Amino acid sequence: MTSQEQQPDWTDKKVFTTGEAASVCRVSQQTIIRCFDNGRLQGFRVPGSKFRRIPRDELLRFMRENNIPTDALEGSRRRVLIVDDDPQIVDLLQEMLRRDTRFEIETASNGYDAGLLTERFRPHLIVLDYMLPDLNGDVVCERVRENPNTQDTKILFVSGVIERDRIDRLLRVGGNAFLKKPFTVGALLDEITRLLDLSTTRR
16 A cells, blocks of 8 residues: 555445455455354345345444454544433533544443443443442443453543542552542543543544
């Protein structure tokens, strides 16, 4: 590839040919076809032909399951999972972060859903409330750290009334930072950008 050539922009594409999927995954087209035919990669055939097509969500799932970097599809956006059982806080954080084009957001209101979303969404960072209706945040954090696929996920704990020794425990079990409620939007964004090593300039 010459310095003038650029990779195609896949960020808005919804359906992929096997050749395009191979280019995104940086594998051979025959590898993609083989995975399609044996069911590891789901999709559909074009009616009246042998051409295979792969939906974007399925290609993302396949890439994440096989530890293939997804930047070619998702660009440089960072995936952030917000876990809190207070809908007002979730709505506020979601609205704030979605204004910033650097972030892709998902939310959960309990530890169980947080676990499922962490496995599927593969967030770069989790904003994790300590007090959840089913599991405390430290349990969620330990499970994230035990999973080889999410060991590097950053975890920002947030909570209201909590003792200093409990904060220290949260950091020992794998939390990267702690922010006490109530916090300002600016303080949260500063922590997120610091943990993800991003510029503090909003986009």
